[in-house]
Amino acid sequence: MLPKFVLVVILPALCLAGQFTPAAGQNRQEPSPKETLAPSLKVGDPAPALKARVWLQGEAVKAFEPGKVYVVEFWSTTCGPCIAFMPHLAKLQMQYKDKGVTIIGCTASAFKDTEEKAAAFVKKRGPALQYRFAFATDRTFDAWMTAAGREGIPCTFVVDKRGQIAYIGSPAFLAAVLSKVVDGATTAKQVGEEMAKIETEFHDLSGLLSRDPKAGLKEIKRFEAKYPQMIDFTPWVRTRLSYLPNYGETGEATKYAETLVARAIMQKDVQVLRMASAILRLGDGKENRALLAIAVKAAEAEVLIDGGKDAGSLINLADTHFVSGDKAKAKEFARKANDAASGEPAAFRQYIAKEAVRLGVE
Numbered sequence: 001m002l003p004k005f006v007l008v009v010i011l012p013a014l015c016l017a018g019q020f021t022p023a024a025g026q027n028r029q030e031p032s033p034k035e036t037l038a039p040s041l042k043v044g045d046p047a048p049a050l051k052a053r054v055w056l057q058g059e060a061v062k063a064f065e066p067g068k069v070y071v072v073e074f075w076s077t078t079c080g081p082c083i084a085f086m087p088h089l090a091k092l093q094m095q096y097k098d099k100g101v102t103i104i105g106c107t108a109s110a111f112k113d114t115e116e117k118a119a120a121f122v123k124k125r126g127p128a129l130q131y132r133f134a135f136a137t138d139r140t141f142d143a144w145m146t147a148a149g150r151e152g153i154p155c156t157f158v159v160d161k162r163g164q165i166a167y168i169g170s171p172a173f174l175a176a177v178l179s180k181v182v183d184g185a186t187t188a189k190q191v192g193e194e195m196a197k198i199e200t201e202f203h204d205l206s207g208l209l210s211r212d213p214k215a216g217l218k219e220i221k222r223f224e225a226k227y228p229q230m231i232d233f234t235p236w237v238r239t240r241l242s243y244l245p246n247y248g249e250t251g252e253a254t255k256y257a258e259t260l261v262a263r264a265i266m267q268k269d270v271q272v273l274r275m276a277s278a279i280l281r282l283g284d285g286k287e288n289r290a291l292l293a294i295a296v297k298a299a300e301a302e303v304l305i306d307g308g309k310d311a312g313s314l315i316n317l318a319d320t321h322f323v324s325g326d327k328a329k330a331k332e333f334a335r336k337a338n339d340a341a342s343g344e345p346a347a348f349r350q351y352i353a354k355e356a357v358r359l360g361v362e
Contacts, residue, residue, distance in 0.1 A: 039147060039149035040147045041165065042168075043165050044164055045165050046163055047072075047165050048140075048147070049063075049140075050064070050072060050136070050144075051137045053115060054119075054134070054135050055132065056118060056126070056133040056134060056135060057126040057133040064159050064163050066163065068161060069096075069099075069100055069161060069181050069182055070158070070159040071102070071104065071157070071158055071174065071178075072106060072157045072159065073103070073104070073154055073155070073157070074107070074111075074153050074156075075153055075154050076111035076112065076113050077118060077121045078111075082153055082154040085234075085271065086271075087268075087270050088174070088269075089131060091267060093131040094130065096178055101178060103131040104132045106135075108136040108137070110145070156169060156174055158178070158181055158191075160188050161184050164187075166192060169199070172235065173195060173230075175229045175233075176230050205220065213243050213247040216239070217239075217247060220236050232260075234271075237272060237276075238279065240253075241256075241276060241279040241280060241285070242279055242283045242284060244256055245283070245285035245291065254291060254294070257276065257280060257294045261276055264301070273298040273301050274302055274312075274313070276295065276298045277295045277296070277299040280292065280294060280295035292320075292323065292324045296317075303317050310340065311340040311341035311344060312337075314333050314334075315355050315359075318330045318333035318337055318356075331359060331361055337352050
């Protein structure tokens with residue numbers, strides 16, 4: 001039976017297109033091609049204008065300047081996958097800040113967001129992310145998302161140096177896209193074709209993993225050697241953390257987890273740290289004391305990076321201590337998480353409160 005974390009990896013729609021649907025506010029299957037009109041915005045087309053009601057963080061982008069690269073990602077304050085990918089976008093913005101890349105997060109009323117909700121979110125989390133945020137007009141949503149035939153978020157558009165759309169898809173592949181677009185040697189259509197090949201390889205490798213995990217793990221190494229810019233490709237990180245305890249060589253899981261967490265700490269990548277701590281404490285490595293110790297280290301680092309005041313990070317650390325057997329620390333951090341959640345939306349406060357009770361807080 002497949003580890004539950006790997007199921008997310010081998011369901012391509014979850015990784016490639018984003019499955020938060022703004023109209024319903026929940027996961028749903030994309031309509032069949034027969035039910036969907038052919039998109040009018042495709043890779044290779046000129047990028048539409050980006051009109052915002054208000055810029056929530058960073059200088060306004062009034063036009064796409066020739067010679068520069070832009071990433072426009074549509075997200076929502078209620079989209080968990082969108083928020084989970086934000087540290088990844090922040091890391092890429094830092095990596096490419098001196099190479100003419102501007103990353104912009106756009107939300108809109110079409111995602112059931114309001115300007116006030118978006119502004120509050122950005123005020124709290126934006127400074128740590130250090131890329132631009134805008135509350136877009138409905139016309140902008142239609143010109144990009146509707147025209148491209150996209151419903152699920154997060155959905156990422158990359159505008160190349162010629163002002164053309166070079167990629168439409170998941171932020172998971174953004175590192176590979178930017179390495180090609182920033183170089184400027186290939187056209188938008190060529191980038192799109194190359195990314196289509198990479199995504200096809202991803203689909204094929206996901207299928208192999210479901211049939212033969214050992215062979216799939218070997219193929220991941222080949223994939224990373226071929227595409228070194230995707231060394232921390234989120235689906236493969238999940239897969240390795242989930243599969244290596246049972247299907248890797250002796251000690252391979254511990255070595256990989258240690259290297260991954262050390263790199264994430266150095267890069268202050270809270271996304272990877274939270275993912276690692278969760279999979280190691282709940283997946284096939286949960287009986288391995290060495291892996292549990294790494295899970296605790298990852299969760300502690302996440303709390304430290306977040307400043308010790310983020311309820312999500314605190315409850316993650318509490319749960320990691322609980323699974324590792326330290327019930328006193330679990331209760332201590334669960335109480336801190338409960339206190340930190342006081343200013344969060346009601347649904348999140350209720351979730352934290354329920355978890356705190358489970359972890360021993362009265």
